[in-house]
Amino acid sequence: MPEFVKLAINALTAPSIFVTLAILVFFASLKFYRIWTRPKFALGLLVASILFFLISITDAHFQWIVSQPDNVPIMAMLYVVGFFYWLSLRQAAINDERIEQGKGPMEAEETNDRVHVWPDLVYTEFIASILGTAILIIWSILVKAPLEQPASLTRTPNPSKAPWYFLGLQEMLVYFDPWLAGVVLPSLIVVGLMAVPYIDKNPKGAGYFTLKERPFAVGGFLFGFLVLWILLVFNGTFLRGPNWNFFGPYEDWDVHKLVPLVNVNLSEFIYVKWLGTGLPASWFWRELWGILLVIGYLTILPPILAKTLFRTMYARMGFLRYNVMIQLLLIEFSMVIKMYLRWTVNLKYIIAIPEFFFNI
Amino acid sequence: MAEKTPVKAKSALAQAWAMVTDSQIWTSLIRHGYPEDARTRSLAVLTNVFLHLHPAKMRKSGLRMRYTWCMGGLSFFLFLSLTVTGLLLMFYYRPTAEYAFSDIVYLREDIPLGIMRELHRWGAHAMVITVWLHMMRVFLTGSYKPPREFNWGIGVLLLVLTLLLSFTGYLLPWDQLAIWAITVGTNMARATPVVGYEGPLAQLLKLGDIALVHAGADARYFLTAGRLIGAQTLLRFYVLHCVGIPLAATVLMAVHFWRVRKDGGISGPM
Numbered sequence: 033m034p035e036f037v038k039l040a041i042n043a044l045t046a047p048s049i050f051v052t053l054a055i056l057v058f059f060a061s062l063k064f065y066r067i068w069t070r071p072k073f074a075l076g077l078l079v080a081s082i083l084f085f086l087i088s089i090t091d092a093h094f095q096w097i098v099s100q101p102d103n104v105p106i107m108a109m110l111y112v113v114g115f116f117y118w119l120s121l122r123q124a125a126i127n128d129e130r131i132e133q134g135k136g137p138m139e140a141e142e143t144n145d146r147v148h149v150w151p152d153l154v155y156t157e158f159i160a161s162i163l164g165t166a167i168l169i170i171w172s173i174l175v176k177a178p179l180e181q182p183a184s185l186t187r188t189p190n191p192s193k194a195p196w197y198f199l200g201l202q203e204m205l206v207y208f209d210p211w212l213a214g215v216v217l218p219s220l221i222v223v224g225l226m227a228v229p230y231i232d233k234n235p236k237g238a239g240y241f242t243l244k245e246r247p248f249a250v251g252g253f254l255f256g257f258l259v260l261w262i263l264l265v266f267n268g269t270f271l272r273g274p275n276w277n278f279f280g281p282y283e284d285w286d287v288h289k290l291v292p293l294v295n296v297n298l299s300e301f302i303y304v305k306w307l308g309t310g311l312p313a314s315w316f317w318r319e320l321w322g323i324l325l326v327i328g329y330l331t332i333l334p335p336i337l338a339k340t341l342f343r344t345m346y347a348r349m350g351f352l353r354y355n356v357m358i359q360l361l362l363i364e365f366s367m368v369i370k371m372y373l374r375w376t377v378n379l380k381y382i383i384a385i386p387e388f389f390f391n392i
Numbered sequence: 393m394a395e396k397t398p399v400k401a402k403s404a405l406a407q408a409w410a411m412v413t414d415s416q417i418w419t420s421l422i423r424h425g426y427p428e429d430a431r432t433r434s435l436a437v438l439t440n441v442f443l444h445l446h447p448a449k450m451r452k453s454g455l456r457m458r459y460t461w462c463m464g465g466l467s468f469f470l471f472l473s474l475t476v477t478g479l480l481l482m483f484y485y486r487p488t489a490e491y492a493f494s495d496i497v498y499l500r501e502d503i504p505l506g507i508m509r510e511l512h513r514w515g516a517h518a519m520v521i522t523v524w525l526h527m528m529r530v531f532l533t534g535s536y537k538p539p540r541e542f543n544w545g546i547g548v549l550l551l552v553l554t555l556l557l558s559f560t561g562y563l564l565p566w567d568q569l570a571i572w573a574i575t576v577g578t579n580m581a582r583a584t585p586v587v588g589y590e591g592p593l594a595q596l597l598k599l600g601d602i603a604l605v606h607a608g609a610d611a612r613y614f615l616t617a618g619r620l621i622g623a624q625t626l627l628r629f630y631v632l633h634c635v636g637i638p639l640a641a642t643v644l645m646a647v648h649f650w651r652v653r654k655d656g657g658i659s660g661p662m
């Protein structure tokens with residue numbers, strides 16, 4: 033691969049650009065789901081990605097990072113998730129077209145056929161476990177489980193990474209304090225997921241793939257899962273190196289890479305840059321604007337949205353459901369907002385009260 | 393129930409076979425003939441404690457691979473296979489700071505054809521992925537909608553337990569990868585609001601001048617049984633990994649499968 037292409041790709045994978053591109057591609061893939069999911073088109077995408085991978089692997093750094101034993105499953109996961117993303121949207125496209133023609137989803141054709149669990153299901157399970165066993169054995173023979181030096185608390189590896197499935201949260205640590213990224217966000221994910229069936233009152237779309245009949249639910253979930261979870265796991269695994277600095281896929285992990293840290297709190301923007309008065313001594317006056325901003329975001333936006341963008345949704349959901357939903361949504365979205373604030377104006381904290389370990 | 397055929401019309405082999413299948417041992421083990429008609433097929437499922445978590449009959453649409461992606465089933469398969477390989481690993485592994493690492497080296501270097509550790513580690517990675525994908529398909533088919541809200545909730549708990557199983561297991565090899573990943577992970581607990589010593593509002597919990605929440609008594613200490621990751625953490629994680637969490641997951645899986653059945657089988661359009 034020519035050097036200038038590598039440099040260009042390294043630059044494109046900088047978090048700000050890469051996440052922006054990913055968000056755009058994601059929404060485009062939902063918008064044009066009937067086009068790109070056509071088998072020929074999708075096959076083309078697959079072939080292109082494999083070719084790209086094969087060309088990339090000639091690069092020494094790329095080869096090193098993707099062949100780390102623990103990274104092999106993550107590489108495989110990207111393809112598997114991609115495949116199932118295609119499969120679900122493909123079926124949604126077919127179903128949505130059928131529904132438009134008044135035929136009902138394809139699942140409906142077979143839903144009243146009853147088959148015997150023995151043999152139809154039991155045999156399927158049996159074959160699936162044999163295949164599963166075979167794949168596991170082959171994988172285990174080919175890739176040896178990693179083992180590093182014996183544990184030592186005096187030698188800190190650089191970078192120190194959490195287990196791969198938590199790397200999305202570790203990535204969030206760049207933008208949020210640990211009490212948010214490590215405690216509040218994961219708890220909200222769990223609670224939010226559990227709340228889903230009670231929030232989503234759309235009676236349509238139960239028991240078949242569809243996008244058209246529930247675009248908001250499907251879009252919201254997939255955005256969280258694919259962009260905020262899988263993509264950030266990918267970033268954390270392949271693009272975060274020493275000192276949690278960002279490195280392109282063809283860039284060597286240089287421990288001495290210097291990245292200027294010039295992050296500024298909102299209070300410093302207001303009092304130092306704009307008013308020029310210097311920070312007030314009391315934390316209350318210092319942080320008042322940030323506190324108002326956060327409270328405003330969570331209390332003023334919901335009623336406005338209920339009257340405008342989400343009007344029909346509000347009518348269907350009622351006060352309580354709507355508010356639970358919108359709070360979860362605003363918090364999901366605040367992650368994106370905070371990332372962009374960091375990339376564009378180097379904002380560190382909106383509220384910073386180190387006196388109480390309370391930073392947002 | 394085995395069919396009784398007239399014995400005299402048959403060859404010696406068939407007679408011998410009939411003797412076997414008519415014997416008390418055989419009929420006590422296999423209570424019906426080969427499942428080939430509606431009756432025996434239903435019986436095959438209903439009279440077997442393992443199979444009877446299934447209904448006798450199901451919707452054809454729920455059988456489709458393109459519908460379920462087989463991901464719930466694969467998650468369960470991986471859980472079972474992890475239980476077996478984990479049990480075998482327990483024969484070789486001692487959860488102490490002194491032996492843990494060398495036991496892993498022994499497993500790795502000295503056991504002929506040893507792929508138990510690989511099977512266990514890759515199986516665990518795979519299970520995390522299959523559980524995520526299972527959740528994705530359940531969401532995208534709207535299968536959490538009534539009457540399946542409760543089972544979706546059980547599923548979310550299973551997801552959490554799956555991640556915790558993986559997380560507690562990550563420490564056990566007791567190498568640099570393990571100890572530092574767990575350090576990064578558990579450090580977050582320091583910042584838990586109220587009950588973490590570097591968390592917001594922790595200062596509120598005070599008796600006079602004495603802070604109730606400090607580095608030696610907070611959420612992180614509770615997880616790691618010490619101010620640093622050490623031998624006590626290893627033991628704690630080992631017990632949770634091998635006994636505590638698998639037990640909880642087993643119970644929840646039983647509930648999960650039972651609910652799939654009671655909620656009318658795999659979802660389908662009405």
Ligand code: HEM
Pocket residue numbers: 225460462463464465467468471523526527530535536540543544545546547548550551554645648652657658659660
């Ligand atoms: C250890 C993890 C899990 C195991 C072993 C498991 C297993 C299964 C199995 C075997 C089924 C039958 C249908 C299928 O295979 O798709 C099923 C259905 C279901 N699972 Fe799970 N599951 C797990 C985790 C989850 C999670 C994380 C969720 C959601 C958050 C979930 C929600 C559901 C629901 C709602 C159904 C009913 C689906 C329908 O009727 O179509 N499960 N599960």
